Amino acid sequence: MGRRKRNITRFLATGLLMAWLPLSAVADDSGLILTAGAEKKINKKFTVGTELEFRTRNNWRTADRVALSVDGQYKLLPWLKGGVGYVLLIDNNPEKINYHEDGDYNNWRPSYWATRHRFTASLTASYTYKKRLTVSLRERYQYTYRPAHTTTRYDFDNTCWEDTEVKSKHKSLLRSRLKVEYDIRHCPVDPFASVEFYNSLRLDKTRLLLGADYKIKKKHTLSLFYRYQIVNDDEDSETNIHMVGLGYSFKF
Amino acid sequence: MRKYTIIATLLMTASLFLAGCQKDDTDFDEVIAEYEAQPDIDIRWDESAFNEEDDVPITDENNEYYNDYVENTDFSRSITINYNGETATVEGTVSGVLVETVGAHVSVTSAKGHVNYILTGNTSNGSFKVYSFNKFCITLNGVSITNPTGAAINNQCGKSCYLVLADGTTNNLADGPTYTEVELEDQKGALFSEGQIIFSGKGSLNVTATGKGAIVSDDYLRFRPGPHISVTSSAGNGVKGKDAVFIDGGVLNIAVNAAGAKGINSEGQVAVRGGRTTVLNSGNSRIENTDTTTCAAIKADSVLLISGGVLRLKASGEGGKGINCDRSITMSGGDVAAVATGKKDIGSPKGVKCDDTITVSGGSFYAYSAKAAPVDAAGGLTVSAPANTYVYVTKKRSVTIKF
Numbered sequence: 001m002g003r004r005k006r007n008i009t010r011f012l013a014t015g016l017l018m019a020w021l022p023l024s025a026v027a028d029d030s031g032l033i034l035t036a037g038a039e040k041k042i043n044k045k046f047t048v049g050t051e052l053e054f055r056t057r058n059n060w061r062t063a064d065r066v067a068l069s070v071d072g073q074y075k076l077l078p079w080l081k082g083g084v085g086y087v088l089l090i091d092n093n094p095e096k097i098n099y100h101e102d103g104d105y106n107n108w109r110p111s112y113w114a115t116r117h118r119f120t121a122s123l124t125a126s127y128t129y130k131k132r133l134t135v136s137l138r139e140r141y142q143y144t145y146r147p148a149h150t151t152t153r154y155d156f157d158n159t160c161w162e163d164t165e166v167k168s169k170h171k172s173l174l175r176s177r178l179k180v181e182y183d184i185r186h187c188p189v190d191p192f193a194s195v196e197f198y199n200s201l202r203l204d205k206t207r208l209l210l211g212a213d214y215k216i217k218k219k220h221t222l223s224l225f226y227r228y229q230i231v232n233d234d235e236d237s238e239t240n241i242h243m244v245g246l247g248y249s250f251k252f
Numbered sequence: 253m254r255k256y257t258i259i260a261t262l263l264m265t266a267s268l269f270l271a272g273c274q275k276d277d278t279d280f281d282e283v284i285a286e287y288e289a290q291p292d293i294d295i296r297w298d299e300s301a302f303n304e305e306d307d308v309p310i311t312d313e314n315n316e317y318y319n320d321y322v323e324n325t326d327f328s329r330s331i332t333i334n335y336n337g338e339t340a341t342v343e344g345t346v347s348g349v350l351v352e353t354v355g356a357h358v359s360v361t362s363a364k365g366h367v368n369y370i371l372t373g374n375t376s377n378g379s380f381k382v383y384s385f386n387k388f389c390i391t392l393n394g395v396s397i398t399n400p401t402g403a404a405i406n407n408q409c410g411k412s413c414y415l416v417l418a419d420g421t422t423n424n425l426a427d428g429p430t431y432t433e434v435e436l437e438d439q440k441g442a443l444f445s446e447g448q449i450i451f452s453g454k455g456s457l458n459v460t461a462t463g464k465g466a467i468v469s470d471d472y473l474r475f476r477p478g479p480h481i482s483v484t485s486s487a488g489n490g491v492k493g494k495d496a497v498f499i500d501g502g503v504l505n506i507a508v509n510a511a512g513a514k515g516i517n518s519e520g521q522v523a524v525r526g527g528r529t530t531v532l533n534s535g536n537s538r539i540e541n542t543d544t545t546t547c548a549a550i551k552a553d554s555v556l557l558i559s560g561g562v563l564r565l566k567a568s569g570e571g572g573k574g575i576n577c578d579r580s581i582t583m584s585g586g587d588v589a590a591v592a593t594g595k596k597d598i599g600s601p602k603g604v605k606c607d608d609t610i611t612v613s614g615g616s617f618y619a620y621s622a623k624a625a626p627v628d629a630a631g632g633l634t635v636s637a638p639a640n641t642y643v644y645v646t647k648k649r650s651v652t653i654k655f
Contacts, residue, residue: 058274058276061274062273062275062276094276095277097278110277111277154280156287158623159623
């Protein structure tokens with residue numbers, strides 16, 4: 001086995017082992033994120049990219065989301081980038097159970113797949129210290145639209161399935177992310193960490209992230225990360241979740 | 253190193269293989285099966301023969317119900333009315349009794365008591381009305397009376413009316429969809445009586461109501477062993493005894509399909525001690541202004557007492573109840589099945605709804621509701637017997653108590 005292959009294997013195995021062991025001992029949910037993306041530098045200032053993402057929940061057992069995104073970034077200043085993007089989200093919305101006051105079942109809407117559309121605009125300011133340590137702050141405005149969707153639910157009172165409409169909904173929020181990256185000398189692995197806050201007039205959720213990029217070749221990069229999401233507002237049926245992410249990106 | 257690689261590869265493979273394969277929905281299959289359980293007892297209109305012992309008339313004159321036995325009164329004086337299409341002929345006279353006929357509409361005014369009016373023949377536009385100061389007897393001897401504009405039999409006397417179904421005869425009474433009202437007189441059903449009606453004999457009677465109720469008394473009703481009575485109502489209650497309904501025996505089949513109507517109804521008590529009673533009520537709830545009235549196979553505004561007999565009660569309309577009782581239900585014997593298969597909307601369908609206590613100390617009790625609680629007893633359901641003498645099974649949709 002070549003040195004590069006061994007390094008990739010170590011990289012993946014270490015991350016998975018570190019993530020896997022604590023997950024079995026926590027009460028929060030856990031899941032997996034798999035991504036595959038491509039990036040093309042149009043010129044010195046303008047970059048476009050696309051990414052396909054797959055997420056699971058329910059301790060990795062249930063598909064949660066498939067998302068396809070496209071974005072463009074423009075270097076406004078040497079330390080400032082602006083970007084816009086669109087994400088097509090195909091979500092597996094979790095079940096919903098309603099109860100009567102006496103605790104008896106009222107109705108049950110099983111999980112269902114539905115789409116959402118997300119538009120983003122962001123500004124990222126970054127500072128690199130001694131060509132090794134990069135600190136960046138990204139402010140992202142995010143608008144998400146959920147079209148109305150008809151699904152079915154079981155009415156326990158009348159013991160029958162009936163159509164129910166999940167009404168359309170839109171939501172705007174501001175995401176603030178502080179990220180630190182370190183370029184280790186003569187090492188293909190670059191660790192990073194970030195904290196991100198989701199604000200919609202109140203703090204909706206917080207994401208803590210720890211990971212590393214492994215540059216296989218000049219154009220191929222693998223990412224491995226652990227992400228912990230703390231939800232303060234469960235309006236969207238989200239829960240606290242530990243996630244392990246594995247990503248691949250290709251640069252043209 | 254090789255071991256490390258194998259573990260990592262296995263973990264990766266397992267993770268990716270497991271990821272997203274399962275649903276995370278709650279498994280409701282068993283719960284739904286419980287909610288959708290069908291009744292254990294199929295309740296249908298039952299014309300089959302029913303064997304029962306003849307009742308023995310009470311001979312103690314001090315007994316409260318001594319007067320309910322036609323055998324205890326001398327009805328040897330009789331008048332026969334023979335209906336024949338648009339006319340009616342009268343045979344026999346009794347001093348102090350005036351019989352008037354207009355076409356086939358017959359009216360009796362009696363100043364003297366204890367007369368037996370024997371009705372026979374057939375008319376599609378007739379009636380029999382009684383004004384009397386004393387109790388009297390009507391013997392239905394193979395008669396069919398339809399009154400398109402009111403009650404087929406209308407007793408305006410507050411005294412006892414003994415309605416005897418002559419052995420082996422089939423009798424039919426029907427009203428019409430629109431009543432012609434008479435000032436200061438009630439006529440609340442195809443067979444109406446201001447006083448109590450006591451049914452006896454071994455014939456059969458079919459009562460069809462399309463305008464108001466079918467069998468209605470402003471006093472009480474008693475069904476003695478022997479008669480085979482079938483009641484169909486599309487307009488009002490099937491059987492209503494304002495003060496009480498006593499079912500001692502006989503076969504009583506009742507089918508009701510009218511909003512808010514009841515199969516058997518009393519503003520007083522309902523007491524069942526024999527016979528086989530089947531009620532099928534398919535009516536929905538009735539809304540008048542802000543009042544909502546739900547249907548019921550049996551509705552008792554006072555107590556319900558069951559000591560014997562077979563009761564098969566089914567309400568299939570929206571919010572309908574098998575039994576709806578404003579006071580307590582006491583069951584010491586008999587075989588009761590009260591089933592509600594209607595949907596829940598304005599009203600909540602219950603097998604048995606009781607605003608007080610339900611006490612069971614004997615017999616067989618079964619309650620079912622397809623859409624709500626099988627038993628709703630404000631004061632609770634109690635089995636009053638040693639634990640080893642009965643079986644008590646509670647499910648989502650049914651309650652069974654068997655001794």
